[in-house]
Amino acid sequence: MAQNARLHGFGILVLCVLSYPAMTTAQQPILNLMPFPANVQAGTGNLAVDSSFSVAFTGYSEPRLERAGERFLKQLARQTALPLSLRPAQTAKATLVIQTDHASKEIQEVGEDESYILDVSTASARLRASTPLGTMHGLETFLQLVDVSANGFAAPVVTIQDQPRFPWRGLMIDSARHFIPLDVIRRNIDGMEAVKLNVFHWHLSENQGFRAESKKYPKLHELGSDALYYTQDEIRDLVAYARDRGIRVVPEFDMPGHSTAWFVGHPELASGKGPYAIERKWGIFDPAMDPTNEKVYKFLDDLIGEMARVFPDHYFHIGGDEVNGKEWDANPKIQAFMKAHGIKNNEALQAHFSGRVQKLVTKHGKTVIGWDEVLVDGVPKDIVIQSWRGQASLAKAAKQGYRGILSNGYYLDLGWSAARHYAVDPMTGDAADLSPHEKQLILGGESCMWAEYVSPENVDSRIWPRNAAIAERFWSPQDLRDPASMYARLDFVSSRLEWLGLTHRSVTRHMLQRLAGSASRAEFAALRTLADVIEPVKDYTREQTAPAEPTSATPMNRVVDAVPLESDAGRRFGELVDQFVAVSCHDPAAEARLRVQLAAWRDNDTMLQPLVQRSFLVQEVAGRSQDLAALGSAGLAALDTIAKGQPAADSWKAQQLASIDAAKKPKAQLLLIPASAVQKLVETAAAGGACTSTKP
Amino acid sequence: MAQNARLHGFGILVLCVLSYPAMTTAQQPILNLMPFPANVQAGTGNLAVDSSFSVAFTGYSEPRLERAGERFLKQLARQTALPLSLRPAQTAKATLVIQTDHASKEIQEVGEDESYILDVSTASARLRASTPLGTMHGLETFLQLVDVSANGFAAPVVTIQDQPRFPWRGLMIDSARHFIPLDVIRRNIDGMEAVKLNVFHWHLSENQGFRAESKKYPKLHELGSDALYYTQDEIRDLVAYARDRGIRVVPEFDMPGHSTAWFVGHPELASGKGPYAIERKWGIFDPAMDPTNEKVYKFLDDLIGEMARVFPDHYFHIGGDEVNGKEWDANPKIQAFMKAHGIKNNEALQAHFSGRVQKLVTKHGKTVIGWDEVLVDGVPKDIVIQSWRGQASLAKAAKQGYRGILSNGYYLDLGWSAARHYAVDPMTGDAADLSPHEKQLILGGESCMWAEYVSPENVDSRIWPRNAAIAERFWSPQDLRDPASMYARLDFVSSRLEWLGLTHRSVTRHMLQRLAGSASRAEFAALRTLADVIEPVKDYTREQTAPAEPTSATPMNRVVDAVPLESDAGRRFGELVDQFVAVSCHDPAAEARLRVQLAAWRDNDTMLQPLVQRSFLVQEVAGRSQDLAALGSAGLAALDTIAKGQPAADSWKAQQLASIDAAKKPKAQLLLIPASAVQKLVETAAAGGACTSTKP
Numbered sequence A, B: 001m002a003q004n005a006r007l008h009g010f011g012i013l014v015l016c017v018l019s020y021p022a023m024t025t026a027q028q029p030i031l032n033l034m035p036f037p038a039n040v041q042a043g044t045g046n047l048a049v050d051s052s053f054s055v056a057f058t059g060y061s062e063p064r065l066e067r068a069g070e071r072f073l074k075q076l077a078r079q080t081a082l083p084l085s086l087r088p089a090q091t092a093k094a095t096l097v098i099q100t101d102h103a104s105k106e107i108q109e110v111g112e113d114e115s116y117i118l119d120v121s122t123a124s125a126r127l128r129a130s131t132p133l134g135t136m137h138g139l140e141t142f143l144q145l146v147d148v149s150a151n152g153f154a155a156p157v158v159t160i161q162d163q164p165r166f167p168w169r170g171l172m173i174d175s176a177r178h179f180i181p182l183d184v185i186r187r188n189i190d191g192m193e194a195v196k197l198n199v200f201h202w203h204l205s206e207n208q209g210f211r212a213e214s215k216k217y218p219k220l221h222e223l224g225s226d227a228l229y230y231t232q233d234e235i236r237d238l239v240a241y242a243r244d245r246g247i248r249v250v251p252e253f254d255m256p257g258h259s260t261a262w263f264v265g266h267p268e269l270a271s272g273k274g275p276y277a278i279e280r281k282w283g284i285f286d287p288a289m290d291p292t293n294e295k296v297y298k299f300l301d302d303l304i305g306e307m308a309r310v311f312p313d314h315y316f317h318i319g320g321d322e323v324n325g326k327e328w329d330a331n332p333k334i335q336a337f338m339k340a341h342g343i344k345n346n347e348a349l350q351a352h353f354s355g356r357v358q359k360l361v362t363k364h365g366k367t368v369i370g371w372d373e374v375l376v377d378g379v380p381k382d383i384v385i386q387s388w389r390g391q392a393s394l395a396k397a398a399k400q401g402y403r404g405i406l407s408n409g410y411y412l413d414l415g416w417s418a419a420r421h422y423a424v425d426p427m428t429g430d431a432a433d434l435s436p437h438e439k440q441l442i443l444g445g446e447s448c449m450w451a452e453y454v455s456p457e458n459v460d461s462r463i464w465p466r467n468a469a470i471a472e473r474f475w476s477p478q479d480l481r482d483p484a485s486m487y488a489r490l491d492f493v494s495s496r497l498e499w500l501g502l503t504h505r506s507v508t509r510h511m512l513q514r515l516a517g518s519a520s521r522a523e524f525a526a527l528r529t530l531a532d533v534i535e536p537v538k539d540y541t542r543e544q545t546a547p548a549e550p551t552s553a554t555p556m557n558r559v560v561d562a563v564p565l566e567s568d569a570g571r572r573f574g575e576l577v578d579q580f581v582a583v584s585c586h587d588p589a590a591e592a593r594l595r596v597q598l599a600a601w602r603d604n605d606t607m608l609q610p611l612v613q614r615s616f617l618v619q620e621v622a623g624r625s626q627d628l629a630a631l632g633s634a635g636l637a638a639l640d641t642i643a644k645g646q647p648a649a650d651s652w653k654a655q656q657l658a659s660i661d662a663a664k665k666p667k668a669q670l671l672l673i674p675a676s677a678v679q680k681l682v683e684t685a686a687a688g689g690a691c692t693s694t695k696p
Helices: A002-019 A063-080 A132-145 A182-194 A219-224 A232-243 A260-265 A294-310 A332-340 A346-363 A391-399 A418-423 A429-433 A459-463 A466-475 A483-498 A506-516 A521-531 A568-582 A588-614 A622-644 A650-664 A675-687 B002-019 B063-080 B132-145 B182-194 B219-224 B232-243 B260-265 B294-310 B326-330 B332-340 B346-363 B391-399 B418-423 B429-433 B459-463 B466-475 B483-498 B506-516 B521-531 B568-582 B588-614 B622-644 B650-664 B675-687
Strands: A039-048 A055-059 A096-100 A116-120 A125-129 A147-149 A152-162 A168-174 A199-203 A248-252 A315-317 A367-371 A384-387 A403-406 A442-449 A534-536 A670-672 B039-048 B055-059 B096-100 B116-120 B125-129 B147-149 B152-162 B168-174 B199-203 B248-252 B315-317 B367-371 B384-387 B403-406 B442-449 B534-536 B670-672
Touching: A055 A063, A063 A096, A063 A132, A096 A132, A116 A132, A125 A132, A132 A152, A132 A182, A132 A483, A147 B506, A168 A182, A168 A459, A168 A466, A182 A199, A182 A232, A182 A459, A182 A466, A182 A483, A199 A442, A219 A260, A232 A248, A232 A294, A248 A315, A294 A315, A294 A346, A332 A346, A346 A367, A384 A391, A391 A403, A391 A429, A418 A466, A418 A483, A442 A459, A442 A466, A459 A506, A466 A483, A483 B506, A506 A521, A506 B147, A506 B483, A521 A588, A521 A622, A568 A588, A568 A675, A588 A622, A622 A650, A622 A670, A622 A675, A650 A670, A650 A675, B055 B063, B063 B096, B063 B132, B096 B132, B116 B132, B125 B132, B132 B152, B132 B182, B132 B483, B168 B182, B168 B459, B168 B466, B182 B232, B182 B459, B182 B466, B182 B483, B199 B442, B219 B260, B232 B248, B232 B294, B248 B315, B294 B315, B294 B346, B326 B332, B326 B346, B332 B346, B346 B367, B384 B391, B391 B403, B391 B429, B418 B466, B418 B483, B442 B459, B442 B466, B459 B506, B466 B483, B506 B521, B521 B588, B521 B622, B568 B588, B568 B675, B588 B622, B622 B650, B622 B670, B622 B675, B650 B670, B650 B675
Parallel strands: A055 A096, A096 A125, A168 A199, A168 A442, A199 A248, A315 A367, A367 A384, A384 A403, A403 A442, B055 B096, B096 B125, B168 B199, B168 B442, B199 B248, B315 B367, B367 B384, B384 B403, B403 B442
Antiparallel strands: A039 A152, A116 A125, A116 A152, A147 A152, A534 A670, B039 B152, B116 B125, B116 B152, B147 B152, B534 B670
16 A cells, blocks of 8 residues: 555656646656556656567466457557557567456456556566456556657556556446447447446437347337347347456346337336337336336346346346326326325335335346435345436435445536536545445446437547546546646547547548538538537537427437537637636737637638538528627737727627627527637726736 | 430530539539539429438339348438438339339349439439449439538439440459458448449459468468458358449459469469468569469369359459569470470460460350450450550450450559549540440450558558549540549549548548657647648659568558548649639739648648657658748748749749759658649749739
């Protein structure tokens, strides 16, 4: 522990350097690692990575490790285009010698040893880990270390001792609302491996689809999926694919609500009269299973038993969220049952249901995980709560002895910035006040990719790169929280993720080309300039502002579907304005850069006009383009005023703020990100005194 | 015919409009078709393409047509993101009604009817073709017609009557020198289908590799391929994949030269003593089969028989090129054989060999195709000559009654511009003087992707988009040859090809990122600016200027591997300079654009410097970056001088031309494309009189 503490201190020192990229030189390597390791001791010099690079395994051996080694070499070859031999080398000759002590559990468990130590010298590298899980994490760290250098590809000399902060680090993908094909799932699992996540939570059933083949009850997927489902063979392959990457697969079959698709083939499970059809809209719907019907439990016994065999993980997610109770209220038999059994309200009725289902899950050898709602009086202490409600909910559960994971704050579909997700910590708020023992009950967290507005085409861009920042929150020390350092490393990791086949960056241009059709290069550049500084509306606003009621058949080909959820250019412009204002507007270089950017925005709308006329999809953002032009003009006017060094007239300020207010309003379900920064310039100009044009 | 002529005349009218994009308006649709159809009659209005779009088949039906329809709808859905139903509709209700008259041949033949008529009205569309081949071509034309419009996706009202100019329109891929995985081959076949090519010529054996599994002689691929070969099952799948797209697959097993890889497992076939190893270098090598050894013919009889069953096409390519004869000269037994049989020289010896092999190919039911060298006295008239020598060679063959296809002028690896390939026509030169009957013997042409400097990663970018221009040469009327129209349409088609999964555009950024590592955005933008205006050296210069002797293990990760073979930005700058000079330098807007570009180049080197210091791969182009800066300065100085309206001093001119001469020299195997255009500015400035600053 003492050594860890010392190394840890050094790690923070490196981080401080990372926060000030200007201070780094060729001698001071930037370690573009994400998640950043627990302990990093940087050295001097580099280990060359050339065509002779080789890997040797010692210690414990298993086929999974061999595959991991081959995958590592293939990825290294992809990153460098070096013709690397995939065959393991002799220990004495290998560039990277890997020692694994012993096997991990046959079925990966929560809290297994995932630590590793990676030592890179100028001559060779050594990776040591207790289990294959640690080995695989260490290999990913090595891949992130390798970069182009003045003398070839190389990894910096460094000693890394690393282990995760939390044992449960997940990504949930909802492939029920929109079906996500397996190749897309697989490349996202590759991305998870790259950032050391270890749980793929697969949301498989919803009102809009039942996506897993059931041999016992085939009408579930046959009638409930529009023929878009995963066969059991495919699922087993996917589970094996994930296990090969140190990733557990936790299936979720959401019940008793969120289950309309089940009822298309099996209306007898429902509390209403039916018939039921696959739901095409989004929201919370009335259909719910009948908790008073013994046939429901028989059915679930069979289904859970079947799925428990398909998914080897020890945990089984039963959902349990958002039952509105309307079908229960309307069903006299259910009302009579409640009266007869002294069940006072729907919450208690759901508790009754959850209790029964929990017993079935236990019977089939699994532990229940469910959303907050499953935590009711008397539920056994071994269940795990996944909290969409937040740290207070988790803390309350922990005080009662329940384990939990946090998802509140990590909903990827809400369109938050990476920094905002990054600032959310499972151990803050009420959780910070827990006893050490209670704190151990908080296992980690999961980001959630809910799929109302996600297609197979753009889902990568909705998950990445932001998910890498969340992965760092789950892995790295709690005191690592500087957003500037995070963004600097995220930019690099994001480009590295594309080497895995993820399309989160390339898809934007691709989708914008669809919008632009046969646009000229100038027109397309204008569209790109606008697209670079807009973001989809946040939280649940998209639903509220939809031009027509969205359904699962709504084409996702609009600008709001194409642009990333976070605008890098918008963020950087804001940073530049902050810097400019912070130095009392005395930085001519910064002012020149601001002017170039603002003038480009002012003039962009004219260049976009031909495309606005020609494309209905660009037409939709015509207003946003005008607003951006107005922001450009307002910003330039503010800089002119600042240059004069006199406070501006109130009328001028009011006029500018009015146009900025218009720009701040969402249009076409899009936000214009530079609006706040331009407002800061206008307010600075209006204040006059804050910035003068006299040189310091 | 009369009607065709009328339509054809109209087609040319449309083309004239295409040549002047400025004249087009919203009412005058640009038809971004490539290859451009034989006859186009444009109408007014659009056919809406929305979620209700459907297809119905009438007339002749076969599973291949159903698959083509489904593929068409999937591609249309990809282009538009519309949720299209893949099920065929009823004829009365379908948006697009397809009528195919009858089957094509079970094994696709040269010269089958590939024509189609496509009628698009504001209400619906009709596609009629004699055979499925025509139907599939028509579907590709329809996909190119669909574009975004002011009111949604739409296809313009038009009547197209179309058929190919040549019956043999091929692309050869050498997957022997560098192995090209099947997924890459498949997406290139998708690209071929999109531009109506109909022959995939698969170059499968070379000194560097024997790439087809032989069950009869497994040592061929086992010892001759580094385990990089196609199994017979994979080949059959690929042939079926191509047939589904109206594309024949012609295998090439090159003999008696270019065959070192055969001899690794079968040294007894060779004329030398051996032992032989897979060749790692490029060039023409000594090993050749022994034409005097009866065992060689027994072996080839077996192998050709085996491969003739794997490849159903009626043609079988035996190569035959570039035998240097050294092994023959050095072998006393061969010399004795020649003496005994009155064979005077190596050419005659090869003729003897070709004659024997030709009989074997005939015995197995196939027709020989081979490179120019196979045409020797007495060869049967049914063979086909593939000419790397040129039109004169083809014309000579035609006069003797031999059929031929042209590849001279279509070698994609030589790095020519699309316009230069486009200007090559099989029917020019000596071929223009042939009689009508002789002309019919010229079947078409093939572009050739020789693979010394091609990796699976960048091969798409070496083939496309230039190959689309060659495809137009093979399909469209001979008088269609305006490069401006070609480039305008090529730009659109190139972006469309990316929807098929081809990576010719995206790979450049991807590979530049490898070179740039953790570059800042500004540094990366500077690298991109340089990369945009450089091209790999042309013809065979790359071999001659290699920094170290290249081998098949040389990493292809340099700038020369990453940048496209043709610089769009360089070409456009040249066009802008031409326009500027043509109007006596009186266009202030053009001058302003030139100045922006030149200033950006002048300043780019400074921005690139940090990356030059940090990346050995960028370091290699440091000189090119300096040269670009010098071009920027020289161009700006020329514009300043032109603005003065006085001839410049000779010393000034000499100084500028010296720096331009330096820029014109290849460095790092790269050409700096704007050098000639900047020279034109300097010479214009020096002449003084040609351009004056007085306004007209």
